[in-house]
Amino acid sequence: MTGPLRVRRLMLTAPRTFAWEEVALSPPAPGQVRVRTRLSAVSVGSELSVVEGWLPGGSFPVRPGYQTLGVVESVGEGVVLAPGTRVVTTLGHAGGGLHPVGEVLPVPDFVPGRVALAAILGEETHKGIRRVAPRPGERVLVAGAGLLGLLTVFNLTCRGVRDVTVLEPDPERRDLARAFGAAGAVAPGALPHDAFDVGFECSASPEGFAELLGHLRPGGRACVLSDGNWGALGLPPAFHTRELTVLASSDGEDYAAYARWLWDHPDPVLARLFARTVTPDDLPAAFGRLVTWPRPVSLVADWTGEG
Numbered sequence: 001m002t003g004p005l006r007v008r009r010l011m012l013t014a015p016r017t018f019a020w021e022e023v024a025l026s027p028p029a030p031g032q033v034r035v036r037t038r039l040s041a042v043s044v045g046s047e048l049s050v051v052e053g054w055l056p057g058g059s060f061p062v063r064p065g066y067q068t069l070g071v072v073e074s075v076g077e078g079v080v081l082a083p084g085t086r087v088v089t090t091l092g093h094a095g096g097g098l099h100p101v102g103e104v105l106p107v108p109d110f111v112p113g114r115v116a117l118a119a120i121l122g123e124e125t126h127k128g129i130r131r132v133a134p135r136p137g138e139r140v141l142v143a144g145a146g147l148l149g150l151l152t153v154f155n156l157t158c159r160g161v162r163d164v165t166v167l168e169p170d171p172e173r174r175d176l177a178r179a180f181g182a183a184g185a186v187a188p189g190a191l192p193h194d195a196f197d198v199g200f201e202c203s204a205s206p207e208g209f210a211e212l213l214g215h216l217r218p219g220g221r222a223c224v225l226s227d228g229n230w231g232a233l234g235l236p237p238a239f240h241t242r243e244l245t246v247l248a249s250s251d252g253e254d255y256a257a258y259a260r261w262l263w264d265h266p267d268p269v270l271a272r273l274f275a276r277t278v279t280p281d282d283l284p285a286a287f288g289r290l291v292t293w294p295r296p297v298s299l300v301a302d303w304t305g306e307g
Contacts, residue, residue, distance in 0.1 A: 004024040010093040037097075038071060063093070145177040156181075179272065195215055200223050206230070274298050
């Protein structure tokens, strides 16, 4: 039986106030795996809103982050997953953690680690797509080309939806949206109204959400994938006058099923979501830099030097 594993994890004790907490991970219990982190990805919109204290009613301390790639270090009784297996978890910015074996996603050797990181938000965006179910021939508009928006484009185009346009103010992100399969990517204010059947709100911006709804045809459908991190998402007059349907989608339903699909479609373009690397020690300062534009789609902390 292996002994305790000492790791550190990043804590947010108050807005913009970070601390490292050292914890000892016990040997895994039956049905558990102990995972040592290799990469932890920052979901910029949702994490930055917590760091800056923008979410009403937020409580501290809190552990930021959730998208993690790690390696199984040891396993408990009854677990057939072999030590050394790479897995995707929702651990956050920590050097390791304990998980029920059913909550980790084994990653095949041929799938690059930064592609595998897309499994969590990939399923969460695909759930939203399933909810509004774009039909053949419908025009789709995605507001925002961050992690959520680009993964939405990826999921749509990989499943045969070709008429996808992205609304995004950042020219570099517009170029990235085209690389992900968008037929068009334009700045706000450049599209005609009443031109789209389905919309996906991924901007976390009240202005972006209002413009998205303004471009939908009467009877159009929209899914809110972001959670309004930059302000409350209000309903503009177009919601009523065009009798639009607005749905929300949050966590995924079946991450394992999505991961199996993703392992069959390990498009290297996904690694471009996680191209910017920092050390774990640089994470607090990196969050401070993310407040100003332009900002990367994501940051990845590389933990491979942690032991």
